Amino acid sequence: MKTYVVKPATAFSKSIDAIAPDKSISHRCAIFSLLSDRPSKVRNYLQGEDTLCTLEIVKQLGATVEMQEGEMLITPPIKLSEPPLVLDCGNSGTAMRLLMGFLAAREGFFVLHGDAYLAARPMRRIADPLRSIGAHIDGRKNGELSPIGIRGKQLSAFDYKSPIASAQVKSALLLAALTCEKPSHFWEPERSRDHTEKMLSGMGVHLVQEGLHVTLYPPVSPLNPLDITVPADPSSAFFFALAAAIVPGSKVVLKHVLLNPTRIEAFKVLERMGADITYTVRDKTYESVGDICVKYAPLQGVELSENIAWLIDEIPALAIAFACAKGVSRVGGAKELRVKESDRIATTVANLRLCGIEVREFEDGFEVVGGILREAKVKSFGDHRIAMSFAIAGLVCGMEIEDTQCVGTSFPNFLDLLKCLSNTHEY
Numbered sequence: 520m521k522t523y524v525v526k527p528a529t530a531f532s533k534s535i536d537a538i539a540p541d542k543s544i545s546h547r548c549a550i551f552s553l554l555s556d557r558p559s560k561v562r563n564y565l566q567g568e569d570t571l572c573t574l575e576i577v578k579q580l581g582a583t584v585e586m587q588e589g590e591m592l593i594t595p596p597i598k599l600s601e602p603p604l605v606l607d608c609g610n611s612g613t614a615m616r617l618l619m620g621f622l623a624a625r626e627g628f629f630v631l632h633g634d635a636y637l638a639a640r641p642m643r644r645i646a647d648p649l650r651s652i653g654a655h656i657d658g659r660k661n662g663e664l665s666p667i668g669i670r671g672k673q674l675s676a677f678d679y680k681s682p683i684a685s686a687q688v689k690s691a692l693l694l695a696a697l698t699c700e701k702p703s704h705f706w707e708p709e710r711s712r713d714h715t716e717k718m719l720s721g722m723g724v725h726l727v728q729e730g731l732h733v734t735l736y737p738p739v740s741p742l743n744p745l746d747i748t749v750p751a752d753p754s755s756a757f758f759f760a761l762a763a764a765i766v767p768g769s770k771v772v773l774k775h776v777l778l779n780p781t782r783i784e785a786f787k788v789l790e791r792m793g794a795d796i797t798y799t800v801r802d803k804t805y806e807s808v809g810d811i812c813v814k815y816a817p818l819q820g821v822e823l824s825e826n827i828a829w830l831i832d833e834i835p836a837l838a839i840a841f842a843c844a845k846g847v848s849r850v851g852g853a854k855e856l857r858v859k860e861s862d863r864i865a866t867t868v869a870n871l872r873l874c875g876i877e878v879r880e881f882e883d884g885f886e887v888v889g890g891i892l893r894e895a896k897v898k899s900f901g902d903h904r905i906a907m908s909f910a911i912a913g914l915v916c917g918m919e920i921e922d923t924q925c926v927g928t929s930f931p932n933f934l935d936l937l938k939c940l941s942n943t944h945e946y
């Protein structure tokens with residue numbers, strides 16, 4: 520088990536151009552490359568454990584993956600292989616859920632499994648709507664828990680109103696819709712991240728977005744391959760935005776970050792709390808990509824109850840900003856946090872209390888009374904976002920974080936970047 524020891528930092532001014540590539544887009548690059556009949560070209564694919572698992576699965580399904588002058592070439596098979604081994608999604612909910620939708624509609628028998636954390640995460644949110652259109656899917660507890668077994672088959676078009684604002688549910692259903700005979704309709708209660716819609720449209724799928732309603736028209740011919748450079752992940756970049764926002768006198772410029780509005784809401788919250796943030800768009804070819812500059816300014820408490828799906832992964836990190844702010848901050852409508860890599864409401868609250876912060880826990884969120892963070896020894900609970908959030912808190916008060924291998928799932932060079940800000944080590 521690896522432990523980080525983070526020492527308090529003094530004011531810093533840094534430009535960081537090595538933020539990990541976007542995890543959501545990387546997973547989709549690997550899976551969506553199977554939808555074309557020609558090789559996809561992907562630059563800057565995330566070399567994290569989650570996305571490497573997805574790439575391995577794509578290979579087990581028959582694709583070949585080669586590196587050519589820094590560019591990854593993913594050549595899809597003529598026909599998907601039926602792998603003799605189970606498909607290991609590691610720690611990744613995105614991989615398991617998107618692959619459920621994709622494989623349910625393809626010929627063959629497939630078994631998806633993952634690590635102990637993934638094995639505890641709910642899958643009926645995907646299995647049930649897919650079953651209602653004819654899919655053969657099963658798993659422990661009637662398909663709620665992995666391992667998940669899938670016998671792929673022709674599915675019927677759907678009109679599905681999802682009760683959850685989840686891009687993973689939406690993406691699984693849209694992937695299943697690709698092979699249906701008629702157009703399918705998906706409705707979500709709140710807008711979730713829209714990479715699947717953007718990338719499928721870019722590959723030639725006719726997709727119409729009207730508010731919370733997406734209509735997908737099944738393509739009649741194979742899709743165009745991808746040719747894409749994955750931008751830096753705003754969810755990973757946010758840890759260093761937080762660092763600049765809580766270490767007095769600091770400034771950071773985060774380079775080449777994805778600026779998709781469904782992904783940068785946490786930066787907007789930090790701005791509302793008082794941080795000085797500017798965005799410089801550098802590229803707009805596929806998605807808006809650019810630099811985010813964050814300067815320290817005293818933070819004020821904030822109430823969050825809207826656009827929660829747009830900042831769901833950043834809430835543990837925002838909780839550290841709440842602890843450093845003047846006044847009370849509150850998050851509501853975020854019960855999805857309870858079914859991530861850990862129960863992120865319980866784990867954030869437990870760790871903040873160890874740091875001497877007054878916190879109240881609710882079923883769908885928590886309330887933090889801003890105060891003085893105290894040095895503590897905390898656990899990651901096997902959750903990369905909890906580990907990184909409390910490592911950044913350590914820049915203010917010093918921190919020991921146990922069980923930090925999980926950071927490798929999404930941000931393998933996190934520790935190297937942190938070491939540039941403070942005297943941090945690992946044992």
Ligand SMILES: O=C(O)C1=C[C@@H](OP(=O)(O)O)[C@@H](O)[C@H](O)C1
Pocket residue numbers: 542543544613684685686687688690711712831832855
């Ligand atoms: O679609 C995606 O790439 C993701 C969607 C989100 O999950 P939900 O859509 O289930 O909320 C997010 O938490 C996850 O890190 C990545």
Ligand SMILES: C=C(OP(=O)(O)O)C(=O)O
Pocket residue numbers: 610611612613614832859860904929
């Ligand atoms: C929830 C996350 O990912 P996933 O659902 O893919 O495990 C995350 O990265 O915070």
